[in-house]
Amino acid sequence: MVKSYLKYEHSKTFGLITSPSSNVLWTPDENVQNAALRQSGAGKAIVGADEEVLCWDVKKGELLSRWRDKDCVAEVTSIARSTADPDVYAVGYGDGSIRIWDSSISSVVVSFNGHRSAVNILAFDSEGSRLASGSKDTDVVVWDLIAEVGLFKLRGHENQITGIHFLQPDAATVGDDDETGQSPTPNGTVNGTHDQPGFLLTTSKDAKIKIWDMSSQHCIETHLAQSNGECWALGLSPDGSGCITAGNDGELRVWSIDQKGLASLASHIGQDTNRKYLQEKGTLQRQGKDRTTGITFHPRGKYIAAHGSEKAIELWRIRSESEVQKTLARKRKRRREKAVAAQDGTGDVDLVNGDDKGDDLATADILDVIVPYVIVRTDGKVKSVDWGRGSSSKTLHLLSANNNNELELYSIPSKPPEKKTKSEEPPEYSRKFAVDMPGHRTDVRSVALSSDDRMLASSSNGSLKIWNVRTQSCIRTIDCGYALCSSFLPGDKIVVVGNRNGELEVFDIASSTLIETVKAHEGPIWTLHVHPDGKSMATGSADKTAKFFNFEVAEEEIPGTKRTSPRFKLVHTRTLKVSDDILSLRFSPDSRLVALSLLDNTVKIFFVDSLKLFLNLYGHKLPVLNMDISYDSKLIVTCSADKNVRIWGLDFGDCHKAFFAHQDSIMQVAFIPHNQDGNGHHFFSASKDRMIKYWDGDKFEQIQKLEGHHGEVWAMTVSRTGEFLVTASHDKSIRIWHQTDEQIFLEEEREKELEELYENTLTTSLEQDEEPGAEKAEVAAAGKQTTETLMGGEKIMEALEIGITDLEAMQEWNQTKGRQTNTGPPDRHPIFLYTNTSAEAHVLTVVQRIKAAALQDALLVLPFSQVTALFTFLQIWAEKQWNIPLTCRILFFVLKIHHKQIVASKTMRPMLDGIRQYLRRALQRQKDEMGFNLAALNFVGSRMKDKGSKDYVDEVIWEEEVEKTGKGKKKRGFVDIA
Numbered sequence: 001m002v003k004s005y006l007k008y009e010h011s012k013t014f015g016l017i018t019s020p021s022s023n024v025l026w027t028p029d030e031n032v033q034n035a036a037l038r039q040s041g042a043g044k045a046i047v048g049a050d051e052e053v054l055c056w057d058v059k060k061g062e063l064l065s066r067w068r069d070k071d072c073v074a075e076v077t078s079i080a081r082s083t084a085d086p087d088v089y090a091v092g093y094g095d096g097s098i099r100i101w102d103s104s105i106s107s108v109v110v111s112f113n114g115h116r117s118a119v120n121i122l123a124f125d126s127e128g129s130r131l132a133s134g135s136k137d138t139d140v141v142v143w144d145l146i147a148e149v150g151l152f153k154l155r156g157h158e159n160q161i162t163g164i165h166f167l168q169p170d171a172a173t174v175g176d177d178d179e180t181g182q183s184p185t186p187n188g189t190v191n192g193t194h195d196q197p198g199f200l201l202t203t204s205k206d207a208k209i210k211i212w213d214m215s216s217q218h219c220i221e222t223h224l225a226q227s228n229g230e231c232w233a234l235g236l237s238p239d240g241s242g243c244i245t246a247g248n249d250g251e252l253r254v255w256s257i258d259q260k261g262l263a264s265l266a267s268h269i270g271q272d273t274n275r276k277y278l279q280e281k282g283t284l285q286r287q288g289k290d291r292t293t294g295i296t297f298h299p300r301g302k303y304i305a306a307h308g309s310e311k312a313i314e315l316w317r318i319r320s321e322s323e324v325q326k327t328l329a330r331k332r333k334r335r336r337e338k339a340v341a342a343q344d345g346t347g348d349v350d351l352v353n354g355d356d357k358g359d360d361l362a363t364a365d366i367l368d369v370i371v372p373y374v375i376v377r378t379d380g381k382v383k384s385v386d387w388g389r390g391s392s393s394k395t396l397h398l399l400s401a402n403n404n405n406e407l408e409l410y411s412i413p414s415k416p417p418e419k420k421t422k423s424e425e426p427p428e429y430s431r432k433f434a435v436d437m438p439g440h441r442t443d444v445r446s447v448a449l450s451s452d453d454r455m456l457a458s459s460s461n462g463s464l465k466i467w468n469v470r471t472q473s474c475i476r477t478i479d480c481g482y483a484l485c486s487s488f489l490p491g492d493k494i495v496v497v498g499n500r501n502g503e504l505e506v507f508d509i510a511s512s513t514l515i516e517t518v519k520a521h522e523g524p525i526w527t528l529h530v531h532p533d534g535k536s537m538a539t540g541s542a543d544k545t546a547k548f549f550n551f552e553v554a555e556e557e558i559p560g561t562k563r564t565s566p567r568f569k570l571v572h573t574r575t576l577k578v579s580d581d582i583l584s585l586r587f588s589p590d591s592r593l594v595a596l597s598l599l600d601n602t603v604k605i606f607f608v609d610s611l612k613l614f615l616n617l618y619g620h621k622l623p624v625l626n627m628d629i630s631y632d633s634k635l636i637v638t639c640s641a642d643k644n645v646r647i648w649g650l651d652f653g654d655c656h657k658a659f660f661a662h663q664d665s666i667m668q669v670a671f672i673p674h675n676q677d678g679n680g681h682h683f684f685s686a687s688k689d690r691m692i693k694y695w696d697g698d699k700f701e702q703i704q705k706l707e708g709h710h711g712e713v714w715a716m717t718v719s720r721t722g723e724f725l726v727t728a729s730h731d732k733s734i735r736i737w738h739q740t741d742e743q744i745f746l747e748e749e750r751e752k753e754l755e756e757l758y759e760n761t762l763t764t765s766l767e768q769d770e771e772p773g774a775e776k777a778e779v780a781a782a783g784k785q786t787t788e789t790l791m792g793g794e795k796i797m798e799a800l801e802i803g804i805t806d807l808e809a810m811q812e813w814n815q816t817k818g819r820q821t822n823t824g825p826p827d828r829h830p831i832f833l834y835t836n837t838s839a840e841a842h843v844l845t846v847v848q849r850i851k852a853a854a855l856q857d858a859l860l861v862l863p864f865s866q867v868t869a870l871f872t873f874l875q876i877w878a879e880k881q882w883n884i885p886l887t888c889r890i891l892f893f894v895l896k897i898h899h900k901q902i903v904a905s906k907t908m909r910p911m912l913d914g915i916r917q918y919l920r921r922a923l924q925r926q927k928d929e930m931g932f933n934l935a936a937l938n939f940v941g942s943r944m945k946d947k948g949s950k951d952y953v954d955e956v957i958w959e960e961e962v963e964k965t966g967k968g969k970k971k972r973g974f975v976d977i978a
Contacts, residue, residue, distance in 0.1 A: 008704060048076030482499055639669045656700070709731055
């Protein structure tokens with residue numbers, strides 16, 4: 001009989017506030033009723049957290065919602081919010097996919113897949129109908145959110161995209177320069193609305209800044225954005241009149257954008273090609289000399305925030321026109337004074353006479369316009385910032401997402417208008433709110449479960465946190481040293497932590513206090529384990545000793561009284577000295593043996609009572625990092641930095657099996673602690689390759705792979721019942737993996753792995769990379785072959801084959817039936833008999849089920865031999881007027897792809913003529929219907945307008961009239977209001 005195993009699946013993630021891979025967005029909390037809270041700018045923070053998007057209440061530090069697509073395991077790399085619809089967010093992922101989320105229902109609206117690697121940056125246009133995405137694969141893709149398709153791919157940059165913004169100049173900005181006023185744009189729309197494609201501003205790590213014309217889909221201008229290497233960030237002013245690019249060594253370069261020129265270019269095709277729309281205005285220098293990774297303008301446009309990877313955010317202020325004029329006047333006055341002083345026959349006569357022509361604001365030095373305001377010092381290294389938009393204009397709110405798993409909101413007083421101060425003192429800022437409680441600042445190095453599996457202790461450098469396993473809420477946070485190992489003591493009221501400085505810290509959970517600190521070792525305490533009898537414990541350290549401690553409760557006198565109080569103590573009883581550093585220590589469940597792994601790659605096993613050597617286990621090529629002993633004390637499993645797992649027998653110390661288990665150092669192994677389901681010899685291994693694996697220790701087979709972490713897995717613990725395990729990783733997340741009722745078989749798992757490998761290699765081979773020497777086309781189709789599109793193409797092919805056969809059979813039967821009435825129906829495919837549909841309806845249903853975003857790539861899979869069958873069905877759909885938009889979309893796309901072959905084919909010409917006639921008829925009908933509906937709406941609108949005007953008595957005017965006349969006679973004031 002084939003053995004089956006129960007499957008483990010990821011169920012919960014906690015301990016993660018924000019990932020350093022993604023940016024942060026501040027959004028107002030629309031549900032807040034209190035005006036004071038709205039002014040505080042607390043709001044909500046939208047952040048990426050591994051593969052999820054989290055929405056935090058900044059003031060309360062509570063998690064409001066969690067957006068996760070179960071089909072996606074890649075981490076979030078970019079988030080953008082639509083200005084037209086505040087509930088719509090675009091989220092870019094590490095695998096190059098983009099998902100559009102509706103925050104009100106926390107679900108995916110549409111998915112796009114067009115990039116080969118991680119999406120760096122996203123930007124919506126002002127109408128929210130288009131989305132531009134920039135990726136590490138150097139491509140910029142523009143997506144149509146209404147039609148749910150990729151419009152085109154722009155490929156001018158030579159390195160990853162670091163900044164992207166839409167430029168949509170109004171006709172109002174053209175002003176008097178445009179002689180024709182409101183003229184039709186190249187795409188037939190009237191200028192003055194944002195219906196024209198507009199322009200796209202992009203920057204890349206290749207240090208170039210480009211403007212792209214969206215209507216002609218090509219680059220119209222390129223500049224070198226930075227003088228010293230890469231360009232890392234782009235900030236666009238809210239009015240679109242200027243931008244700032246940021247590079248290495250704290251250099252910020254300021255650019256002005258000629259909006260009038262761009263608006264004029266959008267309205268006329270034949271324009272001066274030598275005109276420059278980007279003008280460099282000067283360079284600013286940040287105080288921090290590292291690379292600038294983010295730059296953002298305040299929504300009101302008067303302040304700029306820039307940051308690198310240090311613990312600081314630098315704020316700059318844009319001076320008002322009058323301030324700049326005063327500065328220029330002061331400079332002119334100073335120059336005149338110098339000229340007068342130097343006018344001993346050599347001075348400049350024009351300067352002395354006041355003929356200095358430096359009044360123009362456009363020629364003012366950029367350092368006179370943009371001045372440093374304040375440097376905000378943060379708690380951790382800054383990853384991303386966003387401005388909070390409180391209703392008060394007196395304070396600025398700045399939300400910072402830090403690399404140390406923390407969100408902070410700072411409040412900075414804004415500069416009062418035209419206030420004269422003798423010395424420009426930087427304003428006093430304050431940290432108003434922070435979301436830091438639900439996670440550790442540094443990597444979790446150790447996790448431990450209580451005896452009833454209800455509490456979890458996680459320890460890191462500086463903090464010990466106690467979690468409720470069921471609700472994933474943090475119950476206690478206690479300051480500690482640099483923790484390397486930890487464990488609950490029997491009773492689950494005390495946690496003991498081993499530190500890097502050789503101290504054991506004993507904490508009482510109920511009171512969150514440090515009971516005792518024991519200086520146990522001279523070096524780091526790498527491991528500790530509680531004896532199975534619950535009365536003692538042992539620790540292993542880098543000082544080459546293992547020490548044994550008993551748990552005792554001593555009566556201590558309360559100072560100044562005769563009373564005593566019980567106090568828990570660790571009492572050192574024995575010391576075992578070995579030849580090298582101890583990395584791991586385990587007691588056998590039968591209390592007979594204690595195993596120590598040493599830095600010399602060996603494992604030594606001693607008797608617990610006499611501490612005499614029992615066995616030496618040789619075999620690993622690098623130090624054994626961790627080990628565990630099975631419930632029956634018969635097997636010991638060891639894992640090492642040599643990426644191997646070895647299973648040994650504890651009776652003779654023989655190696656049962658050694659196998660290559662992971663792609664990197666294996667940090668921890670753990671047996672299931674009981675044998676209730678015959679799984680006592682099953683164990684888990686966790687590695688720095690981000691993987692957890694489930695093994696059968698008797699058959700030496702891998703049962704299952706648990707993928708999900710986005711960083712090295714440092715710690716793992718299995719529950720007493722074996723129903724779940726907990727892992728902690730370098731990505732700051734703590735994950736719970738639960739055992740399900742689903743059965744898995746080893747053969748099926750191997751088949752699945754082979755299928756995944758095949759699919760990955762297939763999709764990789766379909767991504768056609770150009771030859772290294774070949775010149776890239778500037779514009780390409782926005783598509784990417786994925787497993788989904790390949791399957792979609794195969795479904796269409798299958799439906800066409802079945803459909804065309806059935807169609808021919810039914811046509812033949814109908815002709816025969818006309819001649820012989822008693823002819824029986826033909827043998828049809830079971831799918832038509834089951835659903836009772838025609839062939840054309842079945843093919844249309846199959847095509848409709850394919851997502852709009854994947855349809856074009858699915859049609860690319862079709863060979864040309866299938867196009868004739870597809871056109872046959874397109875003609876029937878057009879004739880019956882079924883789903884005309886979809887019919888037209890398929891028709892136009894196939895015509896574009898196979899144009900030459902279709903033109904050369906004699907059989908397709910009459911088919912195309914027929915389709916054209918049917919489509920024109922359908923379009924005329926839709927046009928008439930829309931005209932009728934518009935006329936009806938206009939009529940209803942005019943009737944509503946007529947009925948919407950009413951006469952009513954305004955009480956205020958009435959009372960005023962009474963007071964004026966002074967008589968009891970009431971005069972009424974009639975106000976006409978629409």
